[in-house]
Amino acid sequence: MTTPPDARPLRADAARNRALLLAAAADEFAEHGLEASVADIARRAGVGKGTVFRHFPTKDDLIAAIVVDRINDLRTAGEQLLDAEDAGAALLEFLTIAGGQRQQRDLSFLMGSAEWKPDVKRAQAGLFQAVEGLAVRAREHGAVREDVTGTDVFLLMCAPNYVSEYVPNASPDLWQRYLAIIFDGLRPEGAHALPQPPPTL
Template sequence: MTPTVRPLRADAARNRELLLAAAEEEFAERGLAASVADIARRAGVAKGTVFRHFASKEDLIASIVSEHIAELIDVARGLADSPDPGTALLEFLTVAADQRQQHDLTFLQSVSQGDARVTEARDELHAGVGTLVDRAREAGAIRADVTGTDVFLLMCAPVHVVENASDPAPGLWQRYLGIIFDGLRPEGASPLPQPAPTSP
């Protein structure tokens, strides 16, 4: 018999959210040197509260990454039945790039790469992106040889490009998203020189 999963009490849920936000800030400032004690102090809770919610610092990192991926999964699901698949795909890529701009999780994602929850969430997001891409391709909004994996790998590209600029203006990533999305359109497309990867 499967045990019943009870929802967190309001105060416990609030503490969990405080810890996730505090941990993300600490990791952004100190990298993996951030301690559980520092995270608890920033969140305004006792150190023991951290371990009531997260088994280890690695569990906390995986939870941060999983939460952000879950946000994008919800966005992809919400756009999956849009009457304008091309606009829906562009909207999703805009949200994904904006999230990446606000929350640089690159090194946290590397640390949590082997976590089963992160892997499952990443696979679910990949499938959600695939649905958006399939619909956009069927509608003729993007070129026929672009796959869900191609777009999944391009999600953070606009922000990565801007990181190479010496003094980027706020929102500069939107310029590069426009360039990337125009490259997905079928008009004037040339054959791609390599086959698409089968997985991200």
């Protein structure tokens, strides 16, 4: 999670415990849902319950920290692609990263409990800026249709996994099929005028 400017940096052992807790909590929530207990998370991380509460006073704080870390990982990936020579390939690579990581699939599951948190909103705003930059560059280079916005891409980036979640016993790579369909729809070749303007986030 992003550290406030006036906060002290964590000691090495505290930072390590925090990272262990976030990883253990993400796995525990993925396996057992939001009812996963703090005791089980602590046991999985190899720390005591007191350590959990020193880092995260409530379970909502823990969930928000997972979401912020995942969003920031995506933002960093997007920012690293902003200077890529091939703007279209950079946008496709970003969407592939967003769709291909299990952590990002877990985001949708946890987001409902954390989206109101200020840290989560700030992280989302940072991610949106990176996505907007990728979309603008791809549009300027003629790699996507002229009426595609960063908002469109932001809303579409998790769609491939949403689709595959509804298919029983789906291949873990099924999302790639739907990403290819979505990205073909973003291309300028054969594009028709869109019936509605993009939404405002």
